Amino acid sequence: MTPVNLGVDCACCISFAAALAKRFQALLIGVAAEDYAVSEFGGEMGLAMEAAVGDEAERQLSDNLMRAEQTFRRAAGTGLRIEWRSGVGNPRAFLMEQARAADIVVIARQGANDASQGRMAISLGGLMMEIGRPLLVIPPKSLCLSSDRIIVAWKDSREARGAIWDAMPLLKQAQSVTVVAVGGDREHQGAIDVSRHLCRHGVASRAHPRLEAQSQVSGQLLAIAEAGDAGLIVAGAYGHGRMQERIFGGVTRDFLTSTTIPCLMSH
Structure with a gap:
């Protein structure tokens, strides 16, 4: 739709x-x-x-x-x-x-x-x-989805889990899926688990070294996606709640207003 x-x-x-x-x-x-x-x-x-x-x-x-x-x-x-x-x-x-x-x-x-x-x-x-x-x-002027390479932004939340499930048809068709952890060691272990879970579903997936949440997360994710020629980012939306999103940098807001790569987001 x-x-x-x-x-x-x-x-x-x-x-x-x-x-x-x-x-x-x-x-x-x-x-x-x-x-x-x-x-x-x-x-x-x-x-x-x-x-x-x-x-x-x-x-x-x-x-x-x-x-x-x-x-x-x-x-x-x-x-x-x-x-x-x-x-x-x-x-x-x-x-x-x-x-x-x-x-x-x-x-x-x-x-x-x-x-x-x-x-x-x-x-x-x-x-x-x-x-x-x-x-x-x-983003403006996008005419088709190039999803051979996909970035999954992982933070252990209901929203991120839902986004992965919603994106599964696209993930299964991708040549390469990289799960990027946002946060500490616990989130990185979660990304490894998610990557293995995706592999069991036939997805060509691997985990990426974690990102530091203190930096601008959306900018880091976009940089990784662009460097890897990814055509899609999958992410949970408003995982902290909208008030906390404002405090923690507004990753969801950044994607909704300034993403340069198509983003599939679920709440």
């Missing part, structure tokens, strides 16, 4: 999701929602203004959803099964509802300097906490 908006980079995200769906012979579902604009006026003036612009607002909303559908169908291309779902309302709430029909949600990174996604934009932080599905977060 992939959410659709009217931003300039949305077609790339759809094409990326379509290529992944083709790879697994899966159905690709496009979703979009937009809510009516709230009147800036209060009282009787606000009611009068809403009545005056109501028909035009409804036409504009309908037109936006139609344009989103056209963008989805055009970017998805041919040779795969697709389905379109749209609605009137909060975009995040609509996506969370529709995600019950999906294995994974492919969504674009949202950095401060990334292109605007307009009124159909969805906040990734809140979505990650509540959707109950893994998010595959991709």
